[in-house]
Amino acid sequence: MARKIILLLLSLFLLTGLCCAAKGVTVDGQEIKRIGGWPAKSEEHVRATFHDDIEYVYLMTIGDMMEALRQGKIDAIAMSRVFFNALRAEGEDGIAVLGGPLGQTNYAFVFAYSEHGDRLREEFNTFLRTLKDSGALDEMQGRWMNGETPSAEEPNLSSENGTLRIATDGSCPPLIYLSDGKLGGFEAELLQRFCKERGYNYEFTVAGFEANLASVGNGQNDIGINAAEYTPERAESFRFSDVTFTSDCVLVVRAKTGAEEGIWATLKEKIDRALIRENRWKMMLSGMGLTLAITVSSVVLGTILGFGLCFAHREGYPLLNRALDFFSRFLAGMPVVVLLMVFYYIVFGGMNVGGVIVSVMVFSLLFSFSVFGLLQSGAASVAKGQTEAALALGFSERQAFRKFVLPQAILTFFPAYKTEIVSLLKATSIVGYIAVQDLTKVADLIRARTFDAFMPLIVISVLYLILTWLFQKITNWMLTKLNPRNRTADEILRGVKP
Amino acid sequence: MSGALLRIEHLKKEYPGAVPLVDVNLTVNEGDVIAIIGPSGTGKSTLLRQINRMERATAGTIFFRDEEITAPGYRVDLLRQNIGMIFQSFNLFSHLTVVENIMAAPTTLLGLSRQAAYDRAKELLAKVGLSAKALSYPDELSGGQQQRIAIVRALAMEPKILLFDEPTSALDPTMVGEVEAVIRQVAESGVTMMIVTHDMEFARRISDRVLYMDEGVVYEEGAPEEIFERPRREKTRQFIRRLKVLTFFVESRDFDFIGCHTEIEAFGQKNDVPKRVVRSLMMLFEEVVTQLLLPRLPEPPRIVWFVEYNPKEESAEVSVRYNGEHFDVMESDNEISLRIVKGSSENIRYAAEDGEMPNCLSLTVRHHMEPNA
Numbered sequence: 001m002a003r004k005i006i007l008l009l010l011s012l013f014l015l016t017g018l019c020c021a022a023k024g025v026t027v028d029g030q031e032i033k034r035i036g037g038w039p040a041k042s043e044e045h046v047r048a049t050f051h052d053d054i055e056y057v058y059l060m061t062i063g064d065m066m067e068a069l070r071q072g073k074i075d076a077i078a079m080s081r082v083f084f085n086a087l088r089a090e091g092e093d094g095i096a097v098l099g100g101p102l103g104q105t106n107y108a109f110v111f112a113y114s115e116h117g118d119r120l121r122e123e124f125n126t127f128l129r130t131l132k133d134s135g136a137l138d139e140m141q142g143r144w145m146n147g148e149t150p151s152a153e154e155p156n157l158s159s160e161n162g163t164l165r166i167a168t169d170g171s172c173p174p175l176i177y178l179s180d181g182k183l184g185g186f187e188a189e190l191l192q193r194f195c196k197e198r199g200y201n202y203e204f205t206v207a208g209f210e211a212n213l214a215s216v217g218n219g220q221n222d223i224g225i226n227a228a229e230y231t232p233e234r235a236e237s238f239r240f241s242d243v244t245f246t247s248d249c250v251l252v253v254r255a256k257t258g259a260e261e262g263i264w265a266t267l268k269e270k271i272d273r274a275l276i277r278e279n280r281w282k283m284m285l286s287g288m289g290l291t292l293a294i295t296v297s298s299v300v301l302g303t304i305l306g307f308g309l310c311f312a313h314r315e316g317y318p319l320l321n322r323a324l325d326f327f328s329r330f331l332a333g334m335p336v337v338v339l340l341m342v343f344y345y346i347v348f349g350g351m352n353v354g355g356v357i358v359s360v361m362v363f364s365l366l367f368s369f370s371v372f373g374l375l376q377s378g379a380a381s382v383a384k385g386q387t388e389a390a391l392a393l394g395f396s397e398r399q400a401f402r403k404f405v406l407p408q409a410i411l412t413f414f415p416a417y418k419t420e421i422v423s424l425l426k427a428t429s430i431v432g433y434i435a436v437q438d439l440t441k442v443a444d445l446i447r448a449r450t451f452d453a454f455m456p457l458i459v460i461s462v463l464y465l466i467l468t469w470l471f472q473k474i475t476n477w478m479l480t481k482l483n484p485r486n487r488t489a490d491e492i493l494r495g496v497k498p
Numbered sequence: 499m500s501g502a503l504l505r506i507e508h509l510k511k512e513y514p515g516a517v518p519l520v521d522v523n524l525t526v527n528e529g530d531v532i533a534i535i536g537p538s539g540t541g542k543s544t545l546l547r548q549i550n551r552m553e554r555a556t557a558g559t560i561f562f563r564d565e566e567i568t569a570p571g572y573r574v575d576l577l578r579q580n581i582g583m584i585f586q587s588f589n590l591f592s593h594l595t596v597v598e599n600i601m602a603a604p605t606t607l608l609g610l611s612r613q614a615a616y617d618r619a620k621e622l623l624a625k626v627g628l629s630a631k632a633l634s635y636p637d638e639l640s641g642g643q644q645q646r647i648a649i650v651r652a653l654a655m656e657p658k659i660l661l662f663d664e665p666t667s668a669l670d671p672t673m674v675g676e677v678e679a680v681i682r683q684v685a686e687s688g689v690t691m692m693i694v695t696h697d698m699e700f701a702r703r704i705s706d707r708v709l710y711m712d713e714g715v716v717y718e719e720g721a722p723e724e725i726f727e728r729p730r731r732e733k734t735r736q737f738i739r740r741l742k743v744l745t746f747f748v749e750s751r752d753f754d755f756i757g758c759h760t761e762i763e764a765f766g767q768k769n770d771v772p773k774r775v776v777r778s779l780m781m782l783f784e785e786v787v788t789q790l791l792l793p794r795l796p797e798p799p800r801i802v803w804f805v806e807y808n809p810k811e812e813s814a815e816v817s818v819r820y821n822g823e824h825f826d827v828m829e830s831d832n833e834i835s836l837r838i839v840k841g842s843s844e845n846i847r848y849a850a851e852d853g854e855m856p857n858c859l860s861l862t863v864r865h866h867m868e869p870n871a
Contacts, residue, residue: 385589393603394579
């Protein structure tokens with residue numbers, strides 16, 4: 001028995017050792033152990049070239065990849081040359097391509113496996129072929145390949161043949177990016193040309209890559225435009241258009257640069273990129289507004305609903321109370337992200353219900369059960385004699401609870417309630433999963449657009465702090481208003497001439 | 499039909515594992531002031547809580563002004579508006595001021611205007627001497643003041659009957675007087691009352707009927723003099739007698755001597771023993787048991803300390819029996835203790851007997867005592 005356990009532990013140890021200790025490879029005289037990048041195509045190329053000699057680190061935005069490279073957490077980034085060009089165009093001098101291409105990555109639009117999806121895809125492919133034949137596609141590819149990301153312009157489109165619903169993550173410049181609220185990049189131009197040609201208009205929602213694929217899959221959106229890399233595995237679940245863009249996958253490493261810029265100059269440049277250019281401060285503000293709106297609505301609705309639940313629970317219907325207990329345990333045990341996605345993609349999947357509405361619904365629901373729980377423990381903390389005295393005077397159970405127990409319970413309930421509000425504010429940072437451009441999502445978009453991992457995060461940290469402070473001020477004020485002891489003699493004796 | 503305010507017939511209350519009320523029958527007439535006494539756990543408080551239906555009876559019927567309030571579907575909230583209750587722990591609404599505590603029920607339940615309710619509250623507060631506290635919060639008041647407010651709160655509903663559930667048990671002894679004074683004042687105004695209490699002197703002075711409850715029934719009832727002076731039935735007699743006697747069994751040197759002081763004090767309070775006698779009893783216990791006897795007695799020591807109070811003479815008879823060889827503690831060589839014993843008691847006698855505890859010392863403590871020479 002003991003031998004078996006030792007053997008097991010030993011093999012586990014060896015296994016972890018094997019996993020962690022990639023031996024590394026030498027490319028053009030430079031040693032590479034860890035390579036960072038997206039999953040899918042880049043990873044495929046890296047694995048095909050270096051097998052298990054290197055460790056592959058998954059990173060979600062180019063900004064994060066650059067930061068990891070700068071800090072030496074990875075030795076190289078595997079990415080398409082087009083993104084490298086974009087980095088250089090953005091003024092990133094400290095990087096270089098190492099060795100030759102690892103392979104090619106193809107990009108395409110994504111459609112649903114449905115009659116509607118098929119028809120639209122055929123229409124798009126036909127358009128793509130004519131564009132190719134006319135040489136216009138080559139011109140476009142060449143123009144965007146240099147990595148420039150000019151401010152986006154949206155043409156006037158008629159909607160004679162309808163409006164296409166586009167799902168995009170808007171965070172892969174120069175292929176697709178958001179600039180002052182408009183779609184820009186190669187894929188955006190392609191979409192706009194297609195729409196113009198075929199008499200469509202379009203509207204778009206911004207969400208994460210996986211969420212977009214899901215929304216196209218269930219028919220909420222018509223086309224997914226995400227700089228989606230074609231892989232056979234993805235093609236099992238989604239229909240890809242013909243290839244729209246092709247780029248080499250290369251290894252990007254740090255290069256020795258000349259004089260470092262002064263720290264103030266860099267900071268100024270970073271602030272300029274994070275906030276000033278393309279009116280990004282407006283995006284930040286609107287994100288903050290949305291975060292505030294979702295939080296406030298959820299707090300208000302959730303509190304009302306929570307009090308309702310508490311009153312309903314006190315009526316003492318066994319079946320209802322068991323259902324409430326079940327729900328409260330069910331909601332507590334469910335990750336909020338999962339709940340959001342379930343509501344957005346499944347419960348309201350077929351309906352035209354926006355992400356903001358769904359967010360408010362989900363957070364109100366969650367908050368109402370927190371309030372419900374807090375009220376119950378608050379009420380339990382009020383001495384039993386208070387209810388007895390009220391009943392003995394002739395008040396009904398309901399009156400006794402509302403007039404005498406609740407006002408006292410509120411005071412013990414409130415500190416925890418304040419904490420719940422701040423937690424809720426922070427919890428709303430995940431609504432980006434369901435296509436809501438809240439503060440966090442805005443920062444992600446700006447990070448993706450500027451390739452800077454830092455400054456947008458610092459800015460939103462400050463903004464979240466301001467919001468937290470604001471909520472604390474408001475709740476403190478509410479508490480002083482709610483505490484009966486803070487009333488003046490006039491308020492106590494209202495309507496009475498002493 | 500009978501004009502009785504309250505009629506209780508064959509009332510039974512059963513809890514899992516206990517039956518506090520077996521078969522209670524009782525008629526309460528308007529203007530009655532009833533004291534309910536009896537050992538702990540005999541359902542005195544339970545009976546009160548049946549009357550305003552804070553608890554549901556297991557069986558039996560209660561008529562309030564000839565209406566059957568134990569009938570299913572009876573509006574208990576309306577009933578309770580006519581029945582005031584005063585709790586051991588006051589239960590004032592702690593988030594409201596005194597005047598709001600008093601105004602809450604009349605304005606909400608009787609539809610009184612705030613002004614009318616306020617005027618009534620002020621008038622009642624003046625009667626109990628607490629006008630100045632109208633805008634205080636309960637936790638700013640002493641226990642006695644809180645209980646006085648609780649009585650006013652109940653009176654503000656102009657109830658037909660007031661139920662007092664041990665109204666002075668949670669009070670500091672110094673505050674019992676003020677609350678009892680208020681209860682007496684209310685009794686004199688003609689309000690019907692039922693008072694559960696352990697304070698026998700109070701019960702005797704305030705009531706015109708005393709119920710002795712035991713074995714889940716009203717075991718004996720009568721005028722205060724009858725119950726306290728001439729109880730007819732065995733258990734009542736024992737109870738009344740036990741009130742007047744106090745016994746300690748000391749069977750180890752680890753005996754809780756400090757706790758005895760509390761018991762002597764409680765005994766004194768229950769029987770309205772003069773302070774001076776109580777102090778002498780404490781002193782005697784201390785000197786005789788711990789100073790004189792324990793150092794002399796063999797292991798294990800055995801002492802029985804017995805006190806009986808005689809209210810007419812205002813004197814207490816103490817007898818102490820102890821084990822060991824025959825010896826008279828008064829011949830001990832502890833001069834200081836002897837002087838204290840002699841100074842605080844009279845008629846000191848020693849008797850040697852046979853048996854397990856062959857020594858018997860008796861002495862008398864008087865309120866008006868000629869000092870021993």
